Amino acid sequence: MDLPHDAPFGVHNLPYGVFSTAGDPRRRLGVRYGDHVLDAGAAARATGAPADLAELLAAPSLGPLLAAGRPAWTRVRAALTSWLTDERHRAAVAPCLLPLADTAPHLPFEVADYVDFYASEHHASNVGRIFRPGAEALPPNWKHLPIGYHGRAGTVVVSGTDVVRPCGQRREPGEQAPSYGPSRRLDIEAEVGFVVGTPSAQGDRVALAGADDHVFGLCLLNDWSARDIQAWEYVPLGPMLGKSFATSVSAWVTPLDALRHARTAPPPRDPAPLPYLDDRAEPVPYGLDLALEVRLNGHVVARPPFATMYWTYAQMLAHLTVNGASLRTGDLFGSGTVSGPGRDTRGALIELTWNGEEPLRLPDGSGRGFLEDGDEVAVTATAPGPDGIRLALSEVRARILPARP
Ligand SMILES: O=C(O)/C=C/C(=O)CC(=O)CC(=O)O
Numbered sequence: 179m180d181l182p183h184d185a186p187f188g189v190h191n192l193p194y195g196v197f198s199t200a201g202d203p204r205r206r207l208g209v210r211y212g213d214h215v216l217d218a219g220a221a222a223r224a225t226g227a228p229a230d231l232a233e234l235l236a237a238p239s240l241g242p243l244l245a246a247g248r249p250a251w252t253r254v255r256a257a258l259t260s261w262l263t264d265e266r267h268r269a270a271v272a273p274c275l276l277p278l279a280d281t282a283p284h285l286p287f288e289v290a291d292y293v294d295f296y297a298s299e300h301h302a303s304n305v306g307r308i309f310r311p312g313a314e315a316l317p318p319n320w321k322h323l324p325i326g327y328h329g330r331a332g333t334v335v336v337s338g339t340d341v342v343r344p345c346g347q348r349r350e351p352g353e354q355a356p357s358y359g360p361s362r363r364l365d366i367e368a369e370v371g372f373v374v375g376t377p378s379a380q381g382d383r384v385a386l387a388g389a390d391d392h393v394f395g396l397c398l399l400n401d402w403s404a405r406d407i408q409a410w411e412y413v414p415l416g417p418m419l420g421k422s423f424a425t426s427v428s429a430w431v432t433p434l435d436a437l438r439h440a441r442t443a444p445p446p447r448d449p450a451p452l453p454y455l456d457d458r459a460e461p462v463p464y465g466l467d468l469a470l471e472v473r474l475n476g477h478v479v480a481r482p483p484f485a486t487m488y489w490t491y492a493q494m495l496a497h498l499t500v501n502g503a504s505l506r507t508g509d510l511f512g513s514g515t516v517s518g519p520g521r522d523t524r525g526a527l528i529e530l531t532w533n534g535e536e537p538l539r540l541p542d543g544s545g546r547g548f549l550e551d552g553d554e555v556a557v558t559a560t561a562p563g564p565d566g567i568r569l570a571l572s573e574v575r576a577r578i579l580p581a582r583p
């Protein structure tokens with residue numbers, strides 16, 4: 179099957195996922211190729227791939243490939259490229275390409291630990307002003323370390339899974355006591371999620387230059403946030419039930435190897451961070467020029483630029499492990515909401531509508547401060563590829579269902 183050279187999910191991209199079909203409910207590893215999915219295990223068998231590669235690709239999850247480490251990632255990617263482009267393999271591989279529309283996506287890997295950072299200066303400043311009026315927009319530690327919190331790995335769901343409006347305690351301004359009920363301020367957070375492959379030993383630290391030995395790739399992530407539950411519960415220990423009810427990730431994980439052309443210098447840091455976070459002398463820049471788009475009911479409401487993120491994934495990983503905490507295969511860390519400087523580049527409704535005070539107008543004439551039942555949110559992104567082409571990151575999309583009675 180031939181795809182144009184500049185296809186967004188063409189041979190320069192090759193994101194990984196797990197799928198099944200109506201006719202075959204077994205979970206299988208797939209590689210997205212245009213509007214098709216390559217059944218990777220079947221392709222390995224059809225092409226007579228080396229036994230170790232074939233075994234990694236025959237797994238029902240990305241886990242074994244993630245754990246196999248960077249040399250295996252490189253070999254598998256080279257093999258996939260050759261199977262999809264080399265005349266010798268095309269006839270054998272053709273039956274392994276299934277229409278994407280005939281496949282059902284599953285969570286591509288078992289999420290081990292989930293951490294969410296807070297790495298956009300614009301986002302942190304905006305929510306600081308909203309949540310803490312009268313105080314400094316950024317807390318005093320913000321420019322010295324990538325702030326984050328440990329989230330709930332078990333509620334990470336794959337794109338397309340509906341999200342039920344959470345219930346919880348909330349206290350609105352002016353109310354004396356909290357009440358229990360459905361969140362009235364249900365929000366999105368458009369983020370990039372980084373997937374850890376190679377584990378690290380407890381006690382070890384991962385230096386900036388080690389990040390690419392551990393990080394396999396990335397997905398798009400929506401950290402659903404119930405702002406009313408959050409605001410009441412999170413002082414002083416941080417997010418809990420306001421964010422733990424669901425976090426959505428895209429079905430396809432883009433390998434870091436596909437994003438070589440998206441590498442860019444992060445913004446200048448002032449003050450200079452401590453040496454373990456100081457990336458000024460690093461040979462490769464760890465910033466990534468990803469252009470995100472957020473759609474609400476099909477209508478673009480924001481275009482957040484990932485290149486403006488203050489902290490990079492290498493700094494987040496260095497910070498995560500600087501106390502000797504170990505990494506496990508399948509660890510997922512979110513960048514934090516991606517917001518740029520402009521109003522229409524903000525990755526959360528709380529910023530786009532300034533806490534609901536300035537509702538968005540949708541083309542159907544309705545307004546939105548926060549999400550309504552039935553709303554559908556999709557986050558997509560593109561990145562520079564070779565020869566000026568743009569690669570696509572797979573979308574993360576979900577619809578809001580009413581709270582359970
Ligand atoms: O500043 C606060 O009090 C709250 C911030 C957030 O809710 C953002 C968060 O979860 C981290 C992020 O996505 O940037």
Ligand SMILES: [Ca+2]
Nearest residue numbers: 294367401515
């Ligand atoms: Ca978040």
Ligand SMILES: [Mg+2]
Nearest residue numbers: 401402421424
């Ligand atoms: Mg969440």
